[in-house]
Amino acid sequence: MSGIEDTSTQANAGVGTRRARRAGAGRPRAVGRGARGAGGWRPPTAGLAGSADRRSLIDLGAVSLLLVIALLGFAPVLAGGWFVVAGVLGLLVGVASGWLSRVLGLSAILTALLAIVLYFLVGTPAAIPGQSILGVLPTLGSLRGLAIGAVFGWADVLTLGAPAAAPDYLLVLPYVSAWLTGLVTAVLALRWLPRGTRSLGRVSVLLIAPAVLYAATVVIGTDEPFWAVVRGTAFAVVALVWLGWRNPFGRNASLQDRGTLARRKLVGTAVVVAAGVAASTLGGAVTSPTVDEARFVLRDVVQPPFDPVDYPSPLAGFRNYTADLDETILFTVDGLVPGDQVRLATMDLYTGRLWDVAGADVATNGSGSFRLVGGTFPEPELFTEADTRSLQVTVGGYSGVWIPGVGAPSSITLEGADTERAESVRFNASTSTTVLMSGLSEGDEYALTSETQVVPSDDALASVEPAAVSMPPVTDVPEVVASKMAEYIGNAATPIEQMRALETALHTKGFLSHGLASDSVPSRAGHGADRIEELFTRNQMIGDQEQFAAAMALMVRELGYPARVVMGFAPENVVDGQPTEVLGGDVTAWVEVPFEGVGWIPFYPTPDETEIPQDQNPKPQTEPQPQVRQPPRVEKKQEDLLTSVDTEDGDEDDKDEAFVLPAWVVWTAIGVASPFLLLGLWMLVIALVKSARRRRRRRAPTGHERAVGAWEELVDGHAELGFAVPVNQTRAATASSFAAQRARAGAKRRSSAVEAPAADPSVSAALRGLAARSDEAVFAGGDPSTEAVDALWSGTRSEVLGATRGVGWWRRLRSRLRVHRSGTARSHRADADRSRRRKGATSRVATGRP
Template sequence: MSGPGTNGTPEASGVTATGLRAGLADTATATRRRARRTVSRPTRGWRVPTSGLAASADRRSLVDLAVVSLLLVIGLLGFAPVLVGGWFLVAAVVGLVVGIAAGWLSRLLGLSAILTALLALVLYFLLGTPAAIPGQAILGVLPSLGSLRGLALGAVLGWADVLTLSAPAAAPDYLLALPYVSGWLTGLVTAVLALRWLPRGSRSLGRVAVLLIAPVVLYVVTVVFGTHAPFLAALRGTAFAVVALVWLGWRNPFGRNASMQDRSTLARRKLIGTAVVVAGAVAAGTIGGVATEAPLASSRFVLRDVVQPPVDPVDYPSPLAGFRNYTADLDETILFTVDGLVPGDQMRLATMDAYTGRLWDVAGADVATNGSGSFRLVGGEFPEPDLFTRADTRSLDVTVQGYSGVWLPGVGAPVHLAIEGADTERSESVRFNAATSTTVLMSRLSEGDAYTLSSATQAVPSDEALQSVQPAQLSMPPIVDSPDVVTAKMAEYVADARTPIEQVRAIETALHTNGFLSHGLASDSVPSRAGHGADRIEELFTRNQMIGDEEQFAAAMALMVRQLGFPARVVMGFAPENVVEGQPTDVFGGDVTAWVEVPFAGVGWIPFYPTPDETEIPQDQNPKPQTEPQPQVRQPPRVEKKQEDLLTSVDTEDGEDEEKDEQFVLPAWVVYAAIGISAPFLLLGLWMLVVALIKAARRRRRRRVPEGHRRAVGAWDELIDGHRELGFALPVNQTRIATASSFAAQRSRRASDAGTATDPAVARSLHDLATRADAAVFAGGETENDEVEGLWQAARREVRAAGRGVGWWRRLRSRLRVSRSRRARERRPVTDGSSRRGATRRVAVRSS
């Protein structure tokens, strides 16, 4: 029989059904929550997500990673203008894959940030050799010490080197590590963000857009590190913008919870919007690129325009200033041997285009011109000059003998350089100026060096072919302090010339035909002063005859051409005369020469040779020295007397000096013996001086303590340290009075051992000192200054008396030892009187 509320009643059945429905609802809610937590929480450890929602999240992450990787590749293409060849793209893509792989392994293994960085570095060095530095790999793929060094240097120094290299650059070999490390770093950051950071929270548009930071930064970096001629700027910029906008549009989470019908409508709208964005971007990029391509190339900002080159030629002396050293001192010296020259070749050493009033020099790196100051790092391959017309090629094998310096001799415009036996550091010390075809080796050439240089020679058209050609419009360094006579002579020489080539040739012909050659040697018929400053150039034109050598005539012609309004520069080099094609040629110091180069538009720098060949000057035309009339009136008698006196006195003094030198010359063994004997005494004296200074500082510190009782304790400590340095034993854990008695007993015992009488006053004096020190410490109030000074004088007096009671050896040792009272080490400063007395009493009891 069942009643109301029993299990058999309908009410009971209804309650059960309601509870069942509620339980099912709770179970479903819990299941949904767990599903949401599964979606929002990334996979840890080795577990791979199996739910559909998690797999969908991983697919979205992979799509994000693929899109951002495409944007990174577009950015990495920006290295094309600064690196030779297409292998840089292989290095960049491999670096990108390595970085993404490191990020994926970090997500798969659940690594921390530190472990992720370590894993990425291991993969960077392990897999970077075949991609970035394949030439130094072992068996083509395994890393070597050289490749590991190159990967490290490229990551750190590659950014600076690429700015100072002449683009495009092929060396140093570690430059390919630059795109490799760029792809590796941006790929690692992107993978970590896409696979680990983004799935942890909501995938809002703002969080998704964070993935664009690395591609944008990389794109900007390749732009500012590039050149004025970018690589497919319009195409790359348009593609980057389209891919980024389309991806952000499709990743927008708006409408994710809409119905199926609304989702299809949104999908159609997204397709239409995507097509409109792509079409608009392509049209804008095409029209904008065509309309603005020319001004963009000239106004493009790149860092290489504001970064100073690593070599400033102003740091090295002007080669032209040492011109007479070659003709006077190295005339018969073989400077280097060259194999590969043909008759008529001239080896250029340096190019100078800045005149300071004192000399022609290489323009400094801070002069923003087309001149010779911009030396940049190069490897084995050299860029071709902008203003150059190739005529022929040369391959020279140069062996250095008597030459030394930073300027590297060559013919024409260098194309390839290989230094024999050079290590990596020396190969990286080559700097080149493409505007002047001048090469600098910062590690300097010296005897025994050898190198192979491939060059191209400049084509030199005839004067008829240059009649209608204007000089090139180049910015040159300003001319300083040019003599006025140069301008006047220039106007005289070019009066009948019309075209630029006729004017320049007229200056060359006038100097060549009216001048006379003299190096100022004893064998020359007339003297010739060295130098090419403003005074020397003025003297060249104001004397009866123009007398000089290549240094003066080349300098004068370059000044005239510059005053005419045309660019010009002076080139110094060597013109060997004994060249036999197919045989090695010895280049002597006497082969040194100098000439002038003037640029013509579309042709190149054309050489001119103004130095005359005539060396015999008519005697009746020789200018007489201006000082010659004066000796006829005054000088001869006085000069003759002075010369006789000087000769006599100089000979006498030289003889006396020689006799004195012979008298006072000591044998070497005497000098060494004196040094050996005196060295220990000098060291001993030096050590005694150091110890004396330390003791003086110790006394000064103890006597300058502000509290009187502490200065009194310092006097007692000075007494203890003085006795210990003399070799007296300090009793342990004794009072001051007991310590004084111990010192008195030891001094009495030493006096007895020495056979002298014991002074009873010693014990009384030490006991009195101990009593006064105790009174200063334990008595109330502040100790008077007079009492403290009396303690210090008594303590110093007792230490001196103790020193007199010991032998000389102990006194010497005391000057070499520094002792410090244990009480002074244990004492701590106190401020108030009561705590001072208590603390000092405790320290005194413990230490005494």
């Protein structure tokens, strides 16, 4: 410590030699905890000035460069180059959080809280700009994406095809990775490293975060690495050069020797760079995997989610049910209500060959996006509940991965299934479709709870627009679809009128035929582009649910609205309270179109007429109708012609609508209020912790321990207000330091021009008195009286309150968010014990006892 004290004394006295400055910079512990010199105790500096802090910034810059090199490893798995922007912004947020933690002197918990707040504030424009307001302000969807992406994005990026462009929250991966590693690096470089000697081993700790991030991008990548040799060489060279120049060798050398050492370091740096490039080039050529070998990546061993592309389109097998399984009992359902339809699969992708379930490479949030779920399913994004169904299903002749259900399932229980089979359930919340990866077979049973969709009247939907739902593309659509769509719509204006016009035209102008031998006219299976063109170009439209549902969905998509085809079963023998046997002949298909704020509304374009007329129809003969005498005309009164209008209800509705706040206002208010609620909750927790600390000290078993607790409470109260606590000093010296700091704080609060105001004599006397009484209680040799300890606690409380009133509101707020634990309790108790032992030994010698 003598070297440190000499250096501080020389600096304070104006002796500014280079050796003194370098010696002071080499011992940052004295600066961080208060260096004692001619000017007294100096509190820790909060800025980033000084040689030690410049070195910290250099360390932080070098490690940040390594983190950027590691972030480039996301290139093979994330489409586009925006991930670099997201990663750099995440790194800046993490580093800024660590820097503010040092400047404000925040605890670990407050640092984490600050970092999380900045993570969500900056995360929207950085990682999910498409869901922001004006490109900057966060929304509920973007905040949700930032949370989901940080937790579940790692599994998604391993199971989706690389490079993945959706879902939107995948860009959260580089953002959260850089944010976390940048935060850890900044805290280590700015707060942990300056507290001790900056040996090469301690400095090397900063390489842990970049190395972990580099390894993480490798294992989540693909078999084809991204610039493996270049990135590896750059990472190794930057790390070696930085560590080489960070080595404090030659610190105490002369100027001439330093110049020689600097030239040698430059030469050594060039040699290291050249050797690193050569070694990486040769090593990459020797150790690169051959054709038969591949490097280890997690996506090769992680089981991907259910991929519907691996299975045939359910609608393509429509005729199998009508031809081969017409009278076969597929499954028995207990709990159906007349009018219920059993959903099997939902298709929203048309390829020109068939309607199919979109795979993850087309739309990761469409009909092919199935997720692992437990016993309870997530709620659909666009759904209005009408009723609840509790179904018990027993599988008969049906087999397949698609689980039959009604409406939107909310929970499922496989009867007698083991854990592995139960975990093979996957669910798609956007289409309310459930699959069992292991497949259903005869004898399987399951219990299903679901909700049905509200279907409003056409009048209620007259002013409702179709929802803006992202849908996979439709390709190779015959031109006749658009022309027939325009013909059938006619003068229909509203979207629901246009849908009903299409539905009515197909239903009334077409004829039903499953292509069976018993049908009067053959009907070809399939719903590819040629079959749809044939449906509209023949003399009569002939087909079944497969063709008419496919055709109407294409018309709606040509109209510019979202639409999808649903395949399922419509049993006709449903009786309340009795199990229903669903046959293969009950198979059906329909069209669903989403309406804003309502849900997916079904449409049934398939005709009921099976009597198909011949191509040449004879002209029907007119038959004379018998004349019927008309009833006499009755004149209506004027009041009968008027329709009563209840204006009061309308006024009430208008009033109610006038006071309904927009959803964005509500969520904005919640977002603004949430930080304050968290702040209040944290202040409550800190208050409870301080109360427990004070109660524990006040109830110590001995009097001198309670006296020590009173002094510790005084020290902790001043430390929490931002006053520097001198290290290894007597209580009297600590009291004098507190008095001087309180005088400076008061002068600063009053904007006084006095640079070094004198301490208030009353405050100084009170603090010194508390210090003297604490020393007396500890070192007097016996336990102090209860009255003396109570007086000591009372004086402590008064001085802490006085110190609180003497600082500004910001320091008072910080004191309510911080918990300081005085580290002098053990030393005081040890001193007291040693004092007692010494007094006891002296007493025994005086009395002649052994």
